[in-house]
Structures are given as structure tokens and as C-alpha cells.
Amino acid sequence: MLTMSTLKKSESEFHHGDLRAALVTAGLKHVQKHGLNSLGLRQLALTTGVSPTAVYRHFADLEHLKAAIARASREVLGTMMLEALIAAPKTQTAKGAISRFLAIGGAYIDFGIKESNLCEIAFICFDSPTLEPDSPNPSELLMASLSELSEIGCLPDKNLKTAPMIAWSMVHGFAGLAAQGATGNPKETLASKKDVLAAALKSLDIKAA
Amino acid sequence: MLTMSTLKKSESEFHHGDLRAALVTAGLKHVQKHGLNSLGLRQLALTTGVSPTAVYRHFADLEHLKAAIARASREVLGTMMLEALIAAPKTQTAKGAISRFLAIGGAYIDFGIKESNLCEIAFICFDSPTLEPDSPNPSELLMASLSELSEIGCLPDKNLKTAPMIAWSMVHGFAGLAAQGATGNPKETLASKKDVLAAALKSLDIKAA
DNA sequence: TGTACATCAGTGAACGCGCGTTCACTGATGTAC
DNA sequence: TGTACATCAGTGAACGCGCGTTCACTGATGTAC
Numbered sequence: 001m002l003t004m005s006t007l008k009k010s011e012s013e014f015h016h017g018d019l020r021a022a023l024v025t026a027g028l029k030h031v032q033k034h035g036l037n038s039l040g041l042r043q044l045a046l047t048t049g050v051s052p053t054a055v056y057r058h059f060a061d062l063e064h065l066k067a068a069i070a071r072a073s074r075e076v077l078g079t080m081m082l083e084a085l086i087a088a089p090k091t092q093t094a095k096g097a098i099s100r101f102l103a104i105g106g107a108y109i110d111f112g113i114k115e116s117n118l119c120e121i122a123f124i125c126f127d128s129p130t131l132e133p134d135s136p137n138p139s140e141l142l143m144a145s146l147s148e149l150s151e152i153g154c155l156p157d158k159n160l161k162t163a164p165m166i167a168w169s170m171v172h173g174f175a176g177l178a179a180q181g182a183t184g185n186p187k188e189t190l191a192s193k194k195d196v197l198a199a200a201l202k203s204l205d206i207k208a209a
Numbered sequence: 210m211l212t213m214s215t216l217k218k219s220e221s222e223f224h225h226g227d228l229r230a231a232l233v234t235a236g237l238k239h240v241q242k243h244g245l246n247s248l249g250l251r252q253l254a255l256t257t258g259v260s261p262t263a264v265y266r267h268f269a270d271l272e273h274l275k276a277a278i279a280r281a282s283r284e285v286l287g288t289m290m291l292e293a294l295i296a297a298p299k300t301q302t303a304k305g306a307i308s309r310f311l312a313i314g315g316a317y318i319d320f321g322i323k324e325s326n327l328c329e330i331a332f333i334c335f336d337s338p339t340l341e342p343d344s345p346n347p348s349e350l351l352m353a354s355l356s357e358l359s360e361i362g363c364l365p366d367k368n369l370k371t372a373p374m375i376a377w378s379m380v381h382g383f384a385g386l387a388a389q390g391a392t393g394n395p396k397e398t399l400a401s402k403k404d405v406l407a408a409a410l411k412s413l414d415i416k417a418a
Numbered sequence: 419t420g421t422a423c424a425t426c427a428g429t430g431a432a433c434g435c436g437c438g439t440t441c442a443c444t445g446a447t448g449t450a451c
Numbered sequence: 452t453g454t455a456c457a458t459c460a461g462t463g464a465a466c467g468c469g470c471g472t473t474c475a476c477t478g479a480t481g482t483a484c
Contacts, residue, residue, distance in 0.1 A: 016427075041471060051429055052471080058427095062471065123389050162404040165383070165392070169405050173382020174374070180332050183374065195371040196378050203412035225460075250438060260462055261438080267460095271438065 020058040020068075022048050027069040028076070028118070036121045041065065060128075067126035071134060073118040078136035081107040085141065094154040094208040101145045101206070102197050105171045108138065109193050112175025119179040142168060149206055156205050163204050170200045229267040229277075231257050236278040237285070237327070245330045250274065269337075276335035280343060282327040287345035290316040294350065303363040303417040310354045310415070311406055314380045317347065318402050321384025328388040351377060358415055365414050372413050379409045 016022065026048045030039055041062045045052040059065040084107035088100045112119045133140075146163050149155035155163065174183070174196045183189040201207070225231065235257045239248055250271045254261040268274040293316035297309045321328045342349075355372050358364035364372065383392070383405045392398040410416070 019427080040469080042469075053430080053473085054428055056472080123385070123391070125389050162401070162408070165386075165401045166379075166405055166408040169382035169386060170375075170379050171382070172386060173378035173380070173384075175382075176332070176385055177374075177378060177381060180334055182332070192371070192374045196375055199371070199375040199412035203408035228460080249436080251436075262440085262463080263461055265439080 016050065016054075019048070019050060019054060023055060023058065023065065024068050024072050027065065028072045031069060031073070031117050031121055032115065033117070035117050036066075036124075039066070039069075063126060064128045066121075067128035067130070070121050070124055070126060071130060073115075073122035074134045074138060075136065076115060076118055077108065077111045077122060078134055078138045078141065080111050081138055081141050082136045083107070084110075085145075092152070094152050097145075097149050097152045097154060098201070098206060098208060101149060102201075104141050104145055105167065105197050105200060106193065108171040109175050109178065109196070112178040113189060113193075116179035116181075119175060139164070139168070154206055154208055159204050166203060167200050170196055170203075225259065225263075228257070228259060228263060232264060232267065232274065233277050233281050236274065237281045240278060240282070240326050240330055241324065242326070244326050245275075245333075248275070248278075272335060273337045275330075276337035276339070279330050279333055279335060280339060282324075282331035283343045283347060284345070285324060285327055286317065286320045286331060287343055287347045287350065289320050290347055290350050291345045292316070293319075294354075301361070303361050306354075306358050306361045306363065307410070307415060307417060310358060311410075313350050313354055314376065314406050314409060315402065317380040318384050318387065318405070321387040322398060322402075325388035325390075328384060348373070348377070363415055363417055368413050375412060376409050379405055379412075 023044060027039060027044055030044065030047070041055055042052045044065075045055050055065065059068065081104045084103040085100055088103035089096045111122075143164055146155060146160065146167070150157065150160050174193065177183050178189055178193075183192055232253060236248060236253055239253065239256070250264055251261045253274075254264050264274065268277065290313045293312040294309055297312035298305045320331075352373055355364060355369065355376070359366065359369050383402065386392050387398055387402075392401055
């Protein structure tokens with residue numbers, strides 16, 4: 001438990017407090033700004049104000065640290081999706097459900113546009129096993145949205161099984177292309193984003209009527 | 210010009226012949242097998258049977274070499290698409306044009322499935338400028354196929370403008386997910402591949418009738 | 419409440435390594451006269 | 452046709468560097484009695 005005194009002490013002294021989290025956060029910021037390539041253990045430790053050795057108290061090796069940063073990247077994506085979902089209309093109607101679907105799909109694409117470096121690392125497979133699922137979990141948010149659409153009755157049952165992979169491919173693909181700068185200038189990118197989301201609705205037979 | 214004597218000499222002697230191409234090929238093979246991460250200039254030079262210094266006759270630095278390898282990866286993709294196109298039916302009918310569209314889209318996805326490591330590098334943006342376009346050029350093949358569908362009359366004019374980005378997003382996204390192993394076992398992957406291609410047709414209103 | 423002690427979370431120096439790159443060079447090639 | 456010479460495409464040794472990782476350690480923390 002954190003008392004005032006432990007807090008005060010942990011700020012200035014030998015023990016860091018939550019070095020693991022601090023390393024992941026610093027790593028995330030580095031990747032955000034400078035990409036994955038230049039991420040190094042020593043440099044990251046110095047940035048965090050700690051000796052390189054200290055890292056090994058929390059991660060078996062650099063690969064495990066990178067895996068944790070990748071996980072954090074996915075959680076940034078999940079958070080963006082969740083925030084968009086929260087900001088979307090909450091009405092329990094077909095129109096509302098579609099708005100929410102478009103909100104999380106749009107957020108996925110925005111992740112590619114605005115966090116292109118995180119997009120690069122988020123889906124890299126590291127050998128290091130992920131024990132707990134990400135939180136919030138992007139793919140669960142997608143599944144939940146599709147379930148909702150199905151329950152409200154604007155996603156045909158016959159499409160329910162294939163819908164996740166199709167929807168995911170579309171937003172994932174466009175997000176990736178946007179991250180690489182292959183979608184033109186910002187204005188064109190925004191227009192294409194709308195086109196792609198509309199195409200997703202169309203390909204899944206999602207409609208309010 | 211290559212005469213018998215120059216060929217013989219170049220095989221065994223001081224001058225390599227076409228070291229640039231040999232380096233790119235060796236680099237491509239390395240990435241195919243072991244990924245981009247472990248690619249190094251020295252190691253690649255040794256593999257090719259040449260001193261590290263020799264590389265600098267052909268590339269300004271490692272980054273330029275990597276850019277050339279990325280380009281070669283894209284050309285592998287282009288070649289797979291072109292070969293699929295050649296193997297597809299050639300009939301000048303709606304059905305034929307759709308088959309050809311599915312062939313190149315399927316080849317794009319197969320690139321993700323079978324060449325996951327190349328898929329990783331193919332679309333990385335390197336600062337090094339690409340002077341000439343890739344050959345064969347994946348995006349040109351896609352555009353040509355869409356033009357053909359439009360001319361034959363099974364792609365509505367109103368969809369022609371948005372079609373490239375939509376189709377590209379879908380196959381690119383699924384290819385990327387497959388490359389990361391996010392599409393399940395091979396059987397599931399194959400099934401989803403068909404679903405995604407069918408969804409692409411549907412979202413673009415491509416139909417024979 | 420005080421003390422002994424195990425455990426935890428860091429330090430700091432050192433390791434060997436392989437990297438990308440530079441340098442001065444040399445052998446081979448092609449060309450002009 | 453032969454020779455001189457510029458250019459091309461490689462060699463080999465060396466550079467400094469920063470890397471990931473290991474080691475023996477030490478200061479701080481928490482707990483049992």
C-alpha cells in the first residue's frame with residue numbers, strides 16, 4: 001500500500017517505485033517519436049534515470065521489453081477505440097449501433113494516421129508470450145460492436161461469422177497504408193477513410209433499414 | 210558486352226560481375242529466412258564472398274541497401290501478381306475480368322501468407338529515394354484490373370474512383386494479418402481469404418450480371 | 419517496540435562482440451594514340 | 452598492334468562505438484519473534 005511516506009521516498013531514492021511501468025512508458029514514447037529501430041536497452045535505461053542492469057530486474061532481456069512495449073502500443077489503439085466508442089451516440093437503435101461501429105473503425109484508422117510508429121510495432125509478433133489479454137482489447141471491441149449490430153438486426157446472421165475478419169482487414173489495411181504515407185495528403189486520406197468505412201458497411205450488408 | 214572470355218574471367222576473379230544485384234539477392238534471401246532485424250552489412254558482404262568495403266561501391270550506406278532490398282520485395286509481390294494474372298483465364302468477358310481481379314488480389318494475399326518476412330519489409334518507407342518505379346508494379350496491376358472491369362461494364366463508374374484504395378486496403382490488411390499469423394491455421398486462413406475477396410467484390414459492386 | 423535477517427531492487431564496472439564506416443591500397447579493365 | 456594511363460571495382464587493416472549482458476556488490480524494505 002502506498003502511504004505518504006513511501007510515496008515521498010520512492011520519488012528521490014534508491015527504489016524507483018514502478019520501474020517496469022516507467023520503462024514501458026519511456027519505450028512507448030521513444031517508439032512514437034523515433035521508431036522501433038533505434039530503441040536500445042541502455043539508452044532507454046539512461047532516459048529513465050536508471051542503470052542498464054536495473055532493466056533485468058523486470059525483463060528477461062530486450063526482446064521481452066520490446067514485447068511489453070508492443071503490448072502497450074496495442075493498448076493505445078484499444079484506448080483510442082474505447083474513447084471513440086464512449087464519445088459516440090448511445091442510442092439503442094440501428095443508427096446508433098452503426099455510429100458506434102463506425103466510431104471504433106474510424107479510431108482504428110486514426111491510430112494508423114496519427115500513431116504511425118506505434119502502428120508499426122503494435123502487431124509485430126514477439127516470441128515472448130503474452131500472459132494476460134490486452135486491455136482494452138481492440139479485437140474484443142470489434143466483436144462486441146458486431147454482436148450489437150447483429151442483435152439489433154442490422155447485420156445479417158449469415159455475415160456474422162465472416163464479418164470480424166473482413167472488417168478487421170479493411171481498417172487494418174487502410175491504417176497500415178496510412179501509416180506508411182501511401183494514402184496521399186491529409187485531405188485525401190480523410191476522404192479515403194470515409195470511403196473505406198462505407199465500403200465496410202456495404203460489404204457486410206450493414207444497414208439501418 | 211559479355212563475351213565468353215569476360216564471363217569466364219568474372220566468375221573466378223577480382224571483379225565480381227554484378228555485385229549490386231548479388232547483394233540485393235542475398236539480402237532478399239536473408240530477410241525471407243531470418244527477417245529484417247538481423248540483416249547486417251558485414252555479414253551480407255561475407256555471404257556474398259566479398260569484403261564489407263566493396264558494398265560501398267554500390268550503395269551509399271546500409272540504409273540505401275535496405276531500400277533496394279525493400280524494392281526487390283515489392284517486385285516479388287509484383288511478380289507473384291503478374292504470374293497469377295498470366296495463369297488466369299484470358300477471356301474478354303465479365304467473368305474473365307473478375308477472375309483476373311480475384312487472381313491478382315489472391316496473389317497479394319498469398320504474398321502475406323507465404324512471404325511474411327518480405328511482407329514486413331516491402332512497404333517500409335526508407336528515406337532513400339526510389340528513382341524508377343518497381344517492375345512489375347503491384348499498384349499498377351491493380352489499377353489495370355479495375356480499369357478492365359470498368360470497361361467491360363461490371364464495375365459501376367461511380368465506384369471507380371474509390372475502388373483502388375478500398376480494394377488495396379482489403380487485400381493489404383488481410384495479407385498483413387496473415388503475415389503476423391493473426392488469421393488462424395492454414396485452413397482457416399484460406400477460408401477467410403475467400404471471404405475477404407468476396408467482400409471486396411461486394412463492396413465495389415463488381416458483378417457479372 | 420526493537421532487532422535480526424531474508425529478500426528485493428537497485429549500482430557500477432567490465433566483458434566481448436560485431437557493427438558501419440574510413441583509409442590507403444592494388445589488381446583489372448578499357449581507351450587513346 | 453603495342454603501350455601508357457585513367458578509371459573502375461575490389462582488398463585488408465583499422466577505427467571508434469555502443470550494444471546487450473554478466474558479475475559481485477549494496478542500500479532499502481518488510482517481516483518474524
